[in-house]
Amino acid sequence: MLEETPRHTSRLLNMAVPMQDTAPRQAVPIDPGILARMEKIDQTALLRYRLQRLRAELRKRDYAGAVLFDPMNLRYATGTRNMAVWTAHAPSRYAFVATDGxxxxxxxxxxxxVTDGSPIVDEVRPCTPWIYFLAGARTEEKAHLWADEIDSLLRQYGGSNRRLAVDRCDPLGAMRLQSHGVQLFDVQEAVEQARMVKSAEEIACVQSAIEVCDLAVGRMRQALVPGITENQLWSLLHETNIAHGGEWIECRLLASGPRTNPWFQESGNRVIEAGDIVGFDTDLVGPFGYLADISRSWICPDRKPSDRQKRLYDLATEQVLFNMELLRPGLTFREFAEKSWSVPDEYVPNRYMMMLHGCGFVDEYPSIAYVADWQDWGYDGVFAENMVVSVESYLGEVGGPDGIKLEQQVVIGAEGARVLSKTPLIDALAT
Incomplete structure (x- = not known):
């Protein structure tokens, strides 16, 4: 999608890559140190911890088991990955996880x-999808077959307990299960609670994703010069991630100049100019499927930042650092919100939608609302040791020429928050 003003259009055309570019393409450089550290992570311990966490949450709610379609939940419970992005919108592979079985x-x-050899998957069976793409006019027939098999497993491993937790179960399948007398419950609370506290192996996986992200962001910083487009800059995040075993980028959040205010403009073909603010949110799903979620804002070289841009940057930095200092095990979400940095009035309308969110495979529980929004969507809970969270800030006045987006990912330890990324936060606006 092209959203350029006329003065940018000719520059875009002049910069366009020829349709038949025969220049040799060099391989994306790989950091062998990152790969070597990834090899040391005990994957069996990782998988067993996650399954134990999930089963404990299912048992706490008296569920006989769970049926999981969501690729994130499947990955957490089984340690397997197969066409995750496609099956996110075409639910057709799934797992039955017995609470005791x-x-x-x-x-x-x-x-x-593709998924042979998992140390925690006891059996692999052929799936019976009933989505229209794969079943066509036979959707009802396939849904019957699917429900019959799930009901049989529930009877075998759940006994008289007919309480089954599910995540994505289309109406036809849900109705067929209910016709067998199965009681259906939303599994997401159990899964999110399980995923909230990370093992040492999980934190090592997150750190691997962050290392890949830092490497990619460093390459982006080097490539940032007047004349590069947003999409060209953003592509470096992808290629570095994929080359190191990463998986995908959740969102297209890189914007420049006036497109940084308000936030949440998707990366496009705008040509970045000297003195532009360039802000981005990585949302990088890296090695092992874990999330590296940081945001930075830079000034495009060849023009110094304005006093206004510096002030915005200083305030955004202050917000992130102040709120990070609050984090500790035992602090409630409400206490955090009440003690958090106070956003100046002129920036309140455009502020980021939340102050903090959990991180795991993707954005996870919790999401912490501002006190002003608490009645609308806030909820309480307690921060725990070994939670991984990202602390957010966006500052830009309504109608302003640009804005600043910052975000820092941390792990909560006994003594407070430990920063995971080595990409500079303070003074990053300097040219």
Whole structure:
């Protein structure tokens, strides 16, 4: 999508890459140190911890088991990955996790070999999808077959307990299960509570994702010169991530100049100019599927930042650092909100939607609202040791020429928050 003013259009055309570019393409450089550290992570311990956490939450709610379609929940429970982005919108592979019993993965027949060898998956069976793309006019027939098999497993491993937790269960499948007398419950609370506290192996995986992210962001910083487009700059995040075993980027959040205010403009073909603010939010799903979620704002070289830009940057930095200092185990979400940095009135209308959110495979529980928004959507809870969270800030006045987006990812330890990223936060606006 092209959202350029006329004065940018000719520059875009002049910068366009020829349709037949025959220049040799060099391989994306790889950092062997990052790969070596990834190899040391005990994947079996990682998988067993996650399954134990999930089962404890299912048991706490008296669920006989869970059926999981969501790729994030599948990854957490089974340690397997197969076409995650596609199955996010075409739910067709799934797992049955007995609270006391086996983990059974239902996989595409033609790709069962892809997920062989998991130390926690007890059995792999062919899936029975009933989405219209794969079942067509036979959707009702397939939903019947699917529900019959799930009901059989529930009877075998749940006994008289007919309480089954599910995440994504289309109406036809849900109705068929209910016709068997199965009681359906939303599994997401149990899964989010399980995912909230990370093991040492999980934190090591997050750190690997952050290392890849830092490397990519460093390459972006080097490439930032007047004349590069937002999409060209943003692409460096992707290629570095993929080259190091990463998986995808959740959002297209890189913007420049006037497109940084208000926030949440998606990356486009705008040509970045000297003196522009360039802000981005990585949302990087890296190695092992874990999230590296930091935001930075830079000034494009060849023009110094204005006094106004410096003030915005200083205030955003202050907000992030102040709120990070509050974090400790035992602090309630409400206490955090009440003690948090006070956003100046002129920036309140455009402020970021939340002050903090959890991180794991993607954005996770909790999401902490401002006190002013508490009645609308805030909820309480307690921060715990080994939670990984990202602390957010966006500052830009309504109608302003640009704005500043900053975000820092931390792990909460016994003594407070420990920063995971080495990408500079303070003074990053300097040219």
């Amino acid at each position: 086996p983990v059974i993965l239902f996989e595409f027949t033609s790709s069962r070999h």
